[in-house]
Amino acid sequence: MKSKTISSINDFDSVFMRLASPEDIKEWSFGEVTKPETINYRTQRSEKNGLFDERIFGPDRDYECYCGKYRGVRYKAIVCEKCGVELTRSIVRRERMGHIELATPVSHIWFLRSMPSRLGLLLGMTSADLEKVIYFAGYLITGVDSGERARLLRELEAEYRAKVKTLTKERERDAFKERYIGAKREIEDIVKGAVLDEVAYHAFSLKYGTLFDASIGAEAIFELLTALDLPVVAKTLEAELLKAGSAERERINKRCSLVRSMMSAKIRPEWMFLKTIPVIPPALRPMVPLDGGRYATSDVNDLYRRVINRNNRLRKLKEINAPDVILRNEKRILQEAVDSLIDNSIRHGIGSAGALTASQRRPLKSLADNLKGKRGLFRQNLLGKRVDYSGRSV
Secondary structure, three states, rough: OOOHHHHHHHOOOOOOOOOOOOOHHHEEEEOOOOOOOOOOOOOOOEOOOOOOOHHHHHHOOOOOOOOOEEOHHOOOOOEEEOOOOOOHHHHHHHEEEEEEEEEEEEEEEHHHOOOOOHHHHHEEEOOOHHHHHHOOOEEEEEEEHHHHHHHHHHHHOOOOOOOHHHOOOHHOOOOOOOOHHHHHHHHHHOOOOOEHHHHHHHHHHHHHOOHHHHHHHHHHHHHHHHHHHHHHHHHHHHHHHHOHHHHHHHHHHHHHHHHHHHHOOOOOHHHEEEEEEEEOHHHHHHEOOOHHOOOOOOHHHHHHHHHHHHHHHHHHHOOOOHHHHHHHHHHHHHHHHHHHHHHHHHHOOOOOOOOEOOOOOHHHHHHHOOOOOOHHHHHHHHHHOOOOOOOOOO
């Protein structure tokens, strides 16, 4: 059991912010949340391994374990051997975090849809192409066999030369030459990093299946990022900068600046994808009891619940080796659930169905929505307010 809490950190000189690695998120966490349940309707207590689990987030009542075996401050810091709850103050439920281990990597919506897209800038791809791949609307070419390309081009040229000799009419020769140039351009356009839509992918697979490998979904982009060597990318960009024109120079400069910033902060590119999701403390997403045994709950709990349900379903489908079509659909809706959890207000564009809504037909407030804007945590609660004063002298 971890002993260090956020409240023990009182004196600091500065705050350094950077992307968190999956290991960082697990380091913050006090346990994995595997069930979408919150409160048991019979006992009115938190469910084990759920979003309010006392073993992960701390006890509901000061110095009292879940099963009631230990009560009182004299048992401070003891971990109940029956229920596994540490006896401490209930205020730790404002600071202890959990985590969700995802069955597949998913994109972080801020790095995908920011202006400009940080993912697109790093990989040299457009936002539209990235969204096609991540939301299963397009295939990313991950590898090309240069030897096979040379063989296909030689065969194509030999076939063209043999056939063109048999054509007597000028019009037929011109039409055949156009087809030859089109086929040659098709082969040359198959390069690593290119994105093909569904129709083009299946057509090219039949014609040039041995030439290239292609993948779809967030995993394809994640593998590209994992393979990126930032120092090598920086050197390549610096070499390109010397030969680039003025318009191209601006784009390369932005990309080079991003790569250098990531290198200086010791950030890996694949950290822009999520394999582990932090679960914020339960006191920051409360459930308030109402009359009649009902509860008013934070929207964030609903969004976490969707992520856990879809993640568990995907994990089970993987275990039983479900068909690829079903797995793709589950991965896509898991990606959309994580998008909604992080920032529900910017879910738009290719592959997404807009902001998720609650039963009252209003947009659910995501983690980002609770922080930003006039009603967000910073401006509403933490920053100073301007106050109008009215004075009268008599």
